[in-house]
Structures are given as C-alpha cells and as structure tokens.
Amino acid sequence: MVLNQAFLIFCAFPVVFIAWSAYSLAENYVKAKSTGLPITLRFVSPGSPLWMMLSPLIMRICSYLPFTSTFIATYRRGWEGRQRCRPHVEMGDMFMIVTPGGNWLKVCNDRLVSEILKRRDDFYRDLAAFEVLNIYGKNLASTGGAEWNRHRKVAAVTFTEKNNELVWRESLKQAGEMLQYWLHRSPQPIRTLAEDTRVFTLNVLAAALFDKTYPFESRAESKLRQKNGKKDSAFGYRDSLSTILRMIIPILIFGEKKLKEAWWLPESFRKAGFAVSDFRTYVTDLINEERVLISQGKQNTPNLVTNLVRACEEESDGSLSTGDSRPGRTILTKDEIISDLFVFAFAGNDTTAITLAHILGEMAAHPEIQDWISEEIHFVLQSTDIKTWNYSTCSQLKRCWAVVYETLRLCHPLGQLVKTTGNLPRTLNFDSRIITIPPHTTVEINLPALQTHPRYWGADSLTWNPKRFISGDSINHEILPPDTTEVFLPWSTGKNVCPGKRFSQVELVAALVTLFRDYRLEPVMEPRETIEDAKLRTRRLAEDVEMRLLHEIREPEKIGLRWSKKST
Template sequence: MLSLLHMFLALSALPSALVLWTLRDLGRNYAKAQSIGLPVTVRFVTPGGPLWMIFSPLVVRIATYLPFTKSFITKYRRGWECRERYRAHEEHGELFTICTPGGNYVKISNFDVADDILKRKDEFGRDLEAFAVLNIYGKNLATTEGKEWMRHRKVAAVTFTEKNAELVWGEALKEASQMLEYWRDRAKKPIRTLAQDTQIFSLNVLAAALFDRSYPFEGREESEAREQAIGANAKNGAFGYRESIATILHMIVPIMVFGEKKLRESWWLPKGWQKAGYAVANFRDYVTHLINEERVAIAQGATSSANLVTNLVRACEDESSGSLKTDNSTGSKAILTKDEIISDLFVFAFAGNDTTALTLAYILAELAAHPAMQDWISEEIRYYTRTEDVTRWDYAVCTKLKRCWAVMYETLRLSHPISQFVKNTGAEQRAITHKGRTHIVPSHTTVEINTPSLSSMPSHWGPESLEWNPKRFIKPVSGFEDEVLPPDTTPQFFPWAYNRLVCPGKRFSQAELVGALAALFRDHRVEPVPETGESMQDACRRVKRMSEDIEQRLLSEIREPTKIALRWYKATR
C-alpha cells in the first residue's frame, strides 16, 4: 500500500515539476523581455518546440469545439501571423516582444528596422536552430552561416541558371496541361484535391529540374492504384523518387525528432512514420546514384544538361580542378562533399516543392473566388500565345505575361508559405533603433521580421490592404505591351528575400508558377461548387475566406483545403 502511495506521489509530482520548471523559465525570460523596452505579450508554450509542432494542430482543433477559446486559438495556432497579418502590430506596436518559456521573440513590422537588421549580417545571424529540421542529410545552404554558408552559396549561385529556368518553364506547361486534363476528365467531381494535386504537379516539375526526369501527371488515387498493380518491389525510379521526397516532406518533423534509424527500427511507431525512415534512405541512394552517373559523364567529356544535379556536381568539379571531394573536410575553395551535395539537393527539393505547391494552391483558390481576374489574365495569355499547343510557347513568353506575374506577386503578398525572416542576436546583445529610440536586445534572442504584417500594413498598401487585387501591381495603360510591372524584390516587397539572402531558385519558382497559370487559364476557367442553398457569389466569398484561413505546419498552408470544392470548364468565346 505504501509503495502504491509513493508511486502515485511520484507520478503526481511530474506534471507539477514541469509546471514549476516552465514558470521559472518564463519568469526569467519575462525579466529579459522587459529590459528591451518594447511592449511584452506572454505565451505559455514555445512555438518552435518539436512536441508543439507535432501536436498543436490537434490541440487547436479540439479547442475550436470548446467555448471561450477564440483568444487561445488566435494566439497559439501556429502561423497566427498569416491569419492576423498587421492586426497584432496594430494592437502591440510595430515592434513588440513575445515572451515564452523557451525564449523571447522580438517581432518586427517596420521596413526601416527590417532593412537594418537584414544588412547587419554579422550581428543578426540566422537562427540555425529554427532550420535544424532541414539537417536530415547534414549541413547545407539553409543551415550554415559565415564562410561555410558562402561555400554553399557560391556553388548554388551557378547551379540555378536561365537554362534551368527554361527547362522548368517547359515542364510546368506540360504538367499543368496534364493536371488540367485530369481535373476535367478523370478526377472525382467536385474536385477537393487541390493541395494534393498541386504538390504532385510541383514534384514532377522538380524531378525534371533536379534530375532531368519527366513523369506524367497522375492523381493521388491513380498513383496508389498503380503501385498496388505493379507491386511494392517493382517501382520504377521515377515514382520511387516522387514518393520518397513526398514522404520526407510530409513527415519532416518526426524525422527531425526521432532520426532516420530509429524511425526504421522502432516497431512501436506508426507505420507511416516507419515508412519515412526508409524514404530518407531511398532518397539518399537515388541521388547518390545520379551523382555517380554525372561524375562518369564528366570524366567521359559528355555534354552537360540543364538539370540541378548536373549543374551542382559540375560546379564542384570546376572549383576543384576536376576532383570531387568525398570526405567531409573543408577547404578554401567553394567545393562540396558528396554528402553536402545530397543535403543541398534535398533543401532545393524542399524549397522548390512545398513553397511552390502551396503558393499555387493559394493562387488557384483566390482565382476561383475572383472570376473576373481569370478573364483578365486570360486576355493577356491569349495575346502572347497564338496556339493551344503549349510545346510551342517559347520561354520568352514567360516574362511577357505581366498579369500572371501580378497574380503571383499579390498572392505571395497576402499568403506566403514562409511567414517570418528568423534572425538571432547570437552570443552578444544587439541594438535596434526604432523611431529615434534605441532598444538593447539581449543575447540569444530570436528576432523575427513579420512579413505578413509588412505586406498588409494599410499605411503602405492602402485602406484595402487585405483585399486580394493583383491589379495593384500593374500600371493601367492602353495595351498589353505597355503595361509596367514593378521589380520582384524591393525593401518594401521581398517575397524571395533580397540582397545577399535572395533565394537562388527565385527564377525557378517564377517560371513554374507563371507557366502553370498560362497553361491552365488560356482557355479554361475554374469556379467553386456551391453548397446546398448557396449562391455562386456566396460560394466565392466562402472559398476566399477558406483560402486565407492559414495554419503553419512546417510552412504556412490552407488549413482545410479539402473543403474547397472546385469545377473546371472550357471558356466560351
């Protein structure tokens, strides 16, 4: 009896100790937050904690069914910045501090302060802990700083070329045409697989850009049926790659928490998690094989292709005078080891797939809710493309489709998959000046540039800053060729970052998204499917509301995409 009592007391002490520990850390961090001199708001959960990343969607979903939880959901749902946009800064100020048990977060919504922080690269480094989830295959462009980052960046800069963007353009046109055919002829009606299908589209385009492998578009159900028909051990390399990278991207948080080996060997984990462990190994084997193939091609003097594996391997060969390093040592030249090439290729796949797929899903949902905008871009597409045959659309057409670019700009302005530029003060305190007052930010403090707020502030974007209106980026003139599109990167609008941090794959994503829009909307339109008793106008308003109901998993995405029901049809002329 006494032993049972002791066991009960011990078990009871665990949550009490956790609460006390949390309150102790929160108190320490609150004192540090107050010392900065900015408004302070408290959160009792650390947003970047692995367990909260895994379980927060479930916790918040349960909270939606409970009374008096609106404030909790607003503050604790991951990605709240995308939902709230400038409103939190309207309440707390352009700069304020969020205090949590795991550390403090200084939120920035001021262009001058943001620009100053981004320029002071030696004082405000990237928060590498926030990017540790991408270290599946080791260090890479996203998870390094200083000289090591420069080594990765130098190689990446010559990896993404206009030839590669041209390859992406052609593949995006082909894949989007096939996706449209699927939506019109083979998909279940109404279509509720928007997010799934745009991910498959992006994976296929990515496969062509990375490996020069071109695969036909197929829906998720078609893919599963094909796999069952040919058997688990008879997968060809094309779909083996696609399934591996898709599994890794979907399960990246459990992979980070448990690691590849434990996921494979732990019988008690869900089968989907075990599958993720094997997917990590499969992707490594697949890329290693391609790297070895490319090294043989280089030795034989074969003509280079425009894909990223070729470009990356050849860039390393050129820098090392023909000898690709196989160890993990670092030298003065911008050369990567084989493991680093694999890791960088994974990061390219991560950045090039999820961000583009999510953005395309946002775009299509917004266009479905705004039929007039579909006509607006279709007029331009038809003007520059005289034939329905997408294989005859030259890459030069891409930059001429300014209205399609404006749709891409406006969607990224309001619904960007990456909501924060995350920096850290490092080992020393740093000074931030705002409106003539200097604030001293303690060491090891996270500083986040809140892009959803910067991209929606009425003071800069006007009183209708929360309205999705691509025409704001086009100066109205008499003809298509005279229309003017602003730069894609400025200190006031930087969806691909800017200066030294500009995304090396910027042109890659632009060609892919514009190509998709051109193929989809030249001759076709999409509309919401109204629910029972709902008018088309009501359906458009509902789809717009749902497309902007965003939740952050690893990136920010539409919270319930399967509730958006769409229908595609041929436009009448």
C-alpha cells in the same frame, strides 16, 4: 518498491516541467520588460519540436470544445499568417512575445527591416530555426559564415537560365496534364487542390533536378499503384520525397534510424524512415552516374544535379570528396550535395505548391481576374500550339506575374525572416529612442504584417487585388514593379535571396498560362448558397492559413472547384 519509485518519477515529471516553464517564463519576461516595448505572453514555445508535432491535433480537439476560440487564435501555429497586419496595427511596429523557450521580437516597419537586413553582423540568420532541414547534414539553409559562402558559391552556378527554360517547358506540360486530370479523371467537385499542386511541383522538380519526366497522377492514383505493387522509377524520388516532406517533423524528432527500427511507432512513421534512405540512395546513384560521364568527357542534360556536381568537380579539379572528410575551400562533399539537393527540393516544392494552391483558390473567387489574365495570355501567346510558347515570352506576361506577386503578398508560405541577436545585446533606433534588444532574442521580420500593413498598401491592404501591381494605359505598355522592395520581400533580398527565385516564378507563370488561357475555374456552391456566397467562402478558405512546416491553407479539402472550357 521499484514500481512505486517509477510511478513517483512519472508523476513528478509534469510538476517539474511546469515549475521550470514558469521560472523560465518569468525570467524571460524581465528581459523583455527592459526593452520598454509592448509584451504578449505565450505559455508554449512555438519552436518546440514536440509542439510542432502535436499542435495540429491539440487545435483540432480544442475546436470541438467550448470557450477555446481565444486559445486557438493565440496558439495555433501560423497565427501571424491568419492575423496579418492586425497585431501590429494594435500593438505597434515592434512588440515582444515572451515564452518559456525564449523571447521573440516581431518587427513591421520598413526602416527597421532595412536596418536589420543591412546589419548582418549584428542580426544574423537564426540557424537553429533551420535544423529541421538537416536530414542529410549541413546545407545552404542551415549554415552560416564561410561555410555558407561555400554552399552559396556552388548554388549560384547551379540555377541557370538553361535550367529555367527546362522548368518552363516541363511546367507547361505538367499543368496541362493536371488540367486534364481535373477535367476527366478527378471526382467532382475537386477537393484535392493542395495534394494535386504538390504532385505538379514534384514532377516539375523531377525534370529540373534529375531530368526525369513522370506523368501527372493524383495521390489516390499513386496509392493505388503502390498497393498493386507497381513501384515505377518515380518511387525513388517522387514518392520518397513526398513522404519526407509530409513527415519531416517526426523525422526531426526521432531520426532516420529509430524510425526504421522502432516497432512501436505507427506504420507511417516507419515508412518515413525508409523514405529518407530511399531518397539518399536515389540521389547518390545519380551523382555517381554524373561523375562517370564527367570522367568520360560527356555532357549531360543541364539539370540541377548535373550543374551541382560539375561545379564541385571543376572547383576541386575532379576530386569530389565523399563521406565526412573535411571539404576543400570551395567544394562540397557528396553528403553536402545530397543535403543541398534535398533543400532545393524542399524549398522548390512546398513553397511553390502552397502558393499555387492559394492562387487557384483566389482565382476561383475572382472570375474577373481570370478574364484579365486570359486577355493578356491571348495577346502574348496567340497560337494554340503549346510547343510554340517560348520561354522568352515568360517575362512579357506581366499580369500573370502580378497574380503571383499579390498572392505571395497576402499569403506567404514562409511567414517570417528569422534573425537572432546572438550572444550580445543589440540596439535599434526606434520612435526617437534607442531600444536595447537582449542577447539570445529571436528577431522576426513579420512578412504577413509588413506586406499587408495599410500604411504601405492602402485601405484595401487585406484585399487580394493583383491589379495593384500593374500600371500603364494599355496591355502592351503595362509596367510591372520590381519583385523586391522595402515592404515586399517574397524571395528575401540581398545575399540571402532565394537562389531558386526565377525557378519558382517561371513555374507559377507557366501554370497560369496553361490553366487560364482557354479554361475557367469556379467554386462549387454548397446547399442554399448563391454563387456570390460560394466565392466569398472560397476566398476565406484560401486565405485561412495554418503553419505545419510552412504557412499553408488550413482546410483545403473544404474548397470545392470545377473547371470548364471557356465559351468563345
């Protein structure tokens, strides 16, 4: 009898779920219809944690089935990054996506974007979209209002020019070691582009966050080291953070405690639970060490932990809070410091690693751009001694900056600037009429569309061309435009601008300088391919994105690359 009841409940669950989804979809459709905007339906909510975790597997299965191409194109996470401006060219500057979990307003119009960003009290950050980052509690990304101001005030004095100089030096070093790995230790052709750029950014972050320097090693080399029982000092930070970033969706769904204790979950899931605690322990020890130095009146190297802890200590007159006690007006608790440091690591690692992977894929497909930036690098940095490459020269490398700009224009890891209408309806003046946006609507500024729309970027808007950002008649008189405009928002803008913007810019430019001053990158041809075929295929792979937690190259392992020394 009990088994029969359990079986009936099990069978009834999907029926109830489908009925609820259909009802919610119909209800949300009525709300969206009232706006008078174009509507497209989705039968799955893109923000569902379960869908976030299962969709890659579902899409992989569907790719082997007939008649699924439309489903894949519509429901693959990150479709905005793949389609870029095309949906808005077809449907207009604004359209509604209706799902069982809510309505999404997509926006691609410079005037509307400017208005939405200015009306912060009407269209404010959708904090629910950042809950995935609350592994260690509230932080700069997941708070709003006065609480956000408290985090932001401390973050503003954490990222300094001295720290950026450290980033420059460490990026030069790590890029050099990564290049040597690709030249001498990596299997050929190189098919670990995405993995290796993540190791690069993790190592740069180790220096910037914690003043810890590690040699570059591939993921395969790291696994071999761990298999042989050699857990060096990198384990607490680099290996644990790498695991967390790779498994962040299961961590969100199950939580640290359940992951560590649930015997029925895969081994990789349990390792993720222990990685969460390992990272917490590592950062806590560093915070405690810094507090001891402060009490002794000693000065440490200006890394981000040092800057963050000292900022909190100074604001609180040496009474940094611990645990969950209520913080003062401007300081952070120890738990909040750990959470903010995790967000800095997440934002500074994955976004930069993904961007660098896109850059290298595009550069391999465009040897003429390699020559273009190499000319500038030799003009600005004439010495072959890397120790003489001063941080002050970073801003002179305008062509390298243009490569970064153009890559973020076409392939942005974030994808959307997410706002919400909150509990009230909001109005927008659009196309000579007033549009009333219903309450609880997610408003997304569609960066892949805004930054590729031909209205703003011309007929070649979908072509990767860094030269579009450079003007001037000679190499020493070239002009680089601002890194933010109404239609170019790679680091956001205003109060919500990325606090690590300069950090990431310096890191990427330093990598380009090291990699392309004296070396060339080329795609490896597949059987029966010409070199032009290989370039075209590499470009397409580099621009084909899928959203996991961020928009990233969907199949980076299919990109085969080879480095060689430039002939003089």
